[in-house]
Amino acid sequence: MFLLLGLCWWHLTGVFSEKLSVMEGDSVRLQTKMTKLHEDDNILWTYSKSLIAKISMEKQIFSTFDGPDDRFRGRLKMDKQTGSLTITNIRLEHAGEYGVKITGEKLTKISFGVSVYARLSSPSITRECSSSSQNNCSVVCSVVNVSAVSLSWYKGSSVLSSIIVSDLSISLSLPLEVEYQDRNTYSCVINNTISNQTTHLDINTLCQPCPDEDLHLFNIVWICAAVGSLLILVSAVMCCISKKCRKTVHNCEEDQSDSTLCKEKSRKKKSDMQAVYCNVPKRR
Ligand SMILES: *[C@@H]1O[C@H](CO)[C@@H](O)[C@H](O)[C@H]1NC(C)=O
Ligand SMILES: *[C@@H]1O[C@H](CO)[C@@H](O)[C@H](O)[C@H]1NC(C)=O
Ligand SMILES: *[C@@H]1O[C@H](CO)[C@@H](O)[C@H](O)[C@H]1NC(C)=O
Ligand SMILES: *[C@@H]1O[C@H](CO)[C@@H](O)[C@H](O)[C@H]1NC(C)=O
Numbered sequence: 001m002f003l004l005l006g007l008c009w010w011h012l013t014g015v016f017s018e019k020l021s022v023m024e025g026d027s028v029r030l031q032t033k034m035t036k037l038h039e040d041d042n043i044l045w046t047y048s049k050s051l052i053a054k055i056s057m058e059k060q061i062f063s064t065f066d067g068p069d070d071r072f073r074g075r076l077k078m079d080k081q082t083g084s085l086t087i088t089n090i091r092l093e094h095a096g097e098y099g100v101k102i103t104g105e106k107l108t109k110i111s112f113g114v115s116v117y118a119r120l121s122s123p124s125i126t127r128e129c130s131s132s133s134q135n136n137c138s139v140v141c142s143v144v145n146v147s148a149v150s151l152s153w154y155k156g157s158s159v160l161s162s163i164i165v166s167d168l169s170i171s172l173s174l175p176l177e178v179e180y181q182d183r184n185t186y187s188c189v190i191n192n193t194i195s196n197q198t199t200h201l202d203i204n205t206l207c208q209p210c211p212d213e214d215l216h217l218f219n220i221v222w223i224c225a226a227v228g229s230l231l232i233l234v235s236a237v238m239c240c241i242s243k244k245c246r247k248t249v250h251n252c253e254e255d256q257s258d259s260t261l262c263k264e265k266s267r268k269k270k271s272d273m274q275a276v277y278c279n280v281p282k283r284r
Helices: 002-011 211-254 259-266 270-283
Strands: 012-023 028-030 042-047 050-056 061-064 076-078 085-087 096-103 107-117 124-127 136-146 149-155 158-165 170-179 186-191 196-201
Touching: 012 028, 028 107, 050 076, 061 076, 124 196, 136 149, 136 186, 149 170, 158 170, 170 186
Parallel strands: 012 107
Antiparallel strands: 028 085, 042 050, 042 096, 050 061, 076 085, 096 107, 124 136, 136 170, 149 158, 149 186, 186 196
């Protein structure tokens, strides 16, 4: 019994495990550690225990399979020389446990833990007008729809502030206040385990007076100007009209002529009113 077990163990020449981290969209090569396959080698590749590729040297079979939910369709490439398997254009859903079992003269088992990381896009920095104080410029660094990342503000090479999110796919934003005359270098960095992206803060360009406020002020000035001139125009017209009328009434009363006539006449148009004046003295 012991001898048998011993013999089996002797045959089992290797059990290995590897961890791999790859970026979404990249290709990853899972290697068998063999430089050349032997005549009687059999190779089975699995992903989460389901068969995704198979080689039988004896029968000259080299097959790949689409795997669970066809998720490997068109992505698997087998190396007939070494039995290595390449996954092209890898996606987040291809993360997980891969295994290869090679049986021939020897038995070799290798397991691969593959982590796939999303490609990061550069964070964006925007001016925050609502919370600006007089001497400082407020900005916000933000990223949308991210998971398993850190977002940080750097001043030179030291971290000023940082937030970390785990698996959730969410949007993040991180504020920063700088003085207008600040000459330091500020940058916002997003990173996951294997990559990072940086956006530099350009204080001169970004920290201009808030465009919204400007526009608002501009509009208010224009509206005030328009309303003001309209009011002046209206009151000028009113003034003229009332002056004319008062003058007419005044003249009529002075003449001590028939007041009903005056009232009647003064209600009439401008040309008639002038006619009233000219006529009254003549009648006297
Ligand atoms: C957010 O990311 C997930 C995958 O991480 C993707 O399926 C989804 O379409 C994204 N949503 C937006 C609005 O970009
Ligand atoms: C981002 O990078 C820092 C080191 O620069 C590291 O400590 C941190 O874990 C990284 N963030 C993530 C989410 O992996
Ligand atoms: C302006 O920002 C500096 C840091 O850049 C900070 O020390 C200071 O307290 C801020 N002032 C105000 C009024 O928020
Ligand atoms: C970003 O990644 C580069 C390598 O791509 C590395 O040299 C650098 O230190 C990283 N920066 C940060 C802030 O993690």
